[in-house]
Amino acid sequence: MLPTPEAEELIALTRDIAAKELAPRAAAAEAAAEFPREVFRLLGRSGLLGLPYPEEHGGGGQPYEVYLQVLEEIASVWASVAVGVSVHTLACFPLFNYGTPEQLELLPDMLGGELLGGYALSEAQAGSDAAALGTRAVREGDAYRITGTKSWITHGGEADFYVLFARTSDDGGRGISCFLTEGQVPGLTFGPPERKMGLTGSTTAQLHFDGALVPAGRRLAGEGQGFPIALAALDSGRLGIAACAVGLAQGALDHAVAYAAERRQFGRPIIDNQGLAFLLADMAAAVETARAAYLEAARRKDRGLPFARQASIAKLVATDAAMKVTTDAVQVLGGYGYTRDFPVERYMREAKVMQIFEGTNQIQRMVIARHLAKGVR
Template identity: 65%
Template sequence: MTDRILPTEEAGDLLDLATEIGDRELAPRAAEYEARREFPRELIRTLGRAGLLGLPYPEEVGGGGQPYEVYLQVLEILASRWLVAAEAVSVHTLSCYPVASSGSEQLRKLLPDMLGGELLGAYCLSEPQGGSDAASLTTKAVRDGDAYVVDGTKAWITHAHDADFFNVFARTGGPGAGGISCLLVDANTPGIVPQAPERTMGLHASPISQIAFDGVRVPADRLVGDEGTGFGIALRALDSGRLGIAACAVGLAQAALDYAAGYAREREQFGSPIIEFQGLGFMLADMATQVSAARALTLSAARLRDHGRPYSVEAAKAKLFATDVAMKVTTDAVQVLGGYGYVADHPVERYMREAKVLQIVEGTNQIQRMVVARSLAKG
């Protein structure tokens, strides 16, 4: 894109690599996997082996040592080819955060395989009765000798059937945020039972499910951080995760814009390409402006993170704005194509269905507005 300014030559090479893999491996397979509702596990492994799953983590633990600004632009490129792949990278990057930031020396030894993509992660925070109110979670982890015994149900879990490890946030103490801890749990531990996949509107190749934990024994040395620190770990991870979802939204919106503009240049009515009609030309101009604004807001928040500055509120703004833009731009792309936009022969109807979920995950956009409003109230 013409509005990209890259900090290093290496960053440009990474974006070129993401573009090459996206064009060669992801985009050609999207419709096929979506139709089969099959998660592209091997393609995600390919991204890992190319070094694209651990970009924002330090090189000494197997990461790419890249600033978040660069990682998000890679994520955007992947999302513009196939949102499922970009969402998988974003969720996995989120799932590596607890161990990378708060894990013991023993747990951090797992990071090279996690960041290399050999081990795929999932993030188990939400529950059936407490999506946005995460501090009220009821899944329990009771200490029993040298282990914790976990009982409860988690909901809306991406990679529920495909992950190799779960970050499980469970109650080890009293009520409220201070009683929550984080455990790193192997997916093959007895008592973990992923439920049937939900019948979702979009992202058909990325099934989500509830997961039941029935007397799951987790070694005590799999505790991430100290008891009672889990909620803080979760919130810090979500700040970064919201930027990932914002980047996914920008990529999806860019894909919709590119397709709609290309269609409008080729489609003729009344003797002229329809892009020359002011009604459609101005709509496309607004779409392009919104995409650029969403990208700028997202990368601005990333630069704050990269420089160690507070960025939680800016991440909320970016997630809110970029995902609302994705919903608007994909809807307008359907409109540009008219009747053809409503059929599966063109990808814009899928883009529109996929955009909706981005306004919900990693904290609904109503939650993001609460975050911003509270920051204003504090002055």
């Protein structure tokens, strides 16, 4: 149930764009590992890149539960694009929540899709342990000189701006600051795109900072306040990935059901066979359960309630479900499911990384357990 008629129209618009503009391009773009920059411009012009941010800043003014269902619709046909929208929304979070009035003047172009964002937190030795990052930002007059390498950056080399987390002191997590840097500055170069199992239409690359200068006016909040910003952003980002995972699982389920209803063996559709029908029923139950988990977390966020534990649960449940459902979809299609003539093998490859990024599912279990230890419900 969507909260407003406007939200219903938004979902209908998203489904129309997904069916007419995204689905016909997805397989070819993924096969060629082509980054679909024009698709993000289309989504921006359609008002789908800034949904959870206020209208006065150029956003859509929608609650998180609506934004996430838009993500799910996109992911059901093209996961790379949905993940890109989630990452872009994540990259806008620090500026919206911590930017000065002058800095916030940048936000409308970001939310309108003219500028595409990246989120530069992870490093080769500081993935799950983000507080151990080593990229340095040294103050030089009215700028910071940045040195270090960021790894596994979605939209690496493609983004127009990056939210960058760098160390301004050696005080552990309290020594990290947050910066908004342009996508092309002297001293910033990019590694080749990672050769990934899936999401090949989403460019992932290293960012190499070799003395790049970032104006001090592009630092968000005070020195040493970057780590809490990163953690707060990731709570919301995990909900985005949960919605993407549910969309991916729903897309796989839809293909499996359609195939099972059409494919005939022993004189009847294979969906009439109890063993396969029960498999499809379990897949549907997993999708519905995961959707309920992310919507509960989103509604808590929309009401201003704590939602970090629920976000980790949603991310864990949804991404594990996506891996199981997409694997089972391949099984339903049999030999055809293992070929690239059908999209379910791609969905299966794409589901795997959902269990890894925005905090591995092992990290999500740690987060959930810590909340439980503190008596947080």
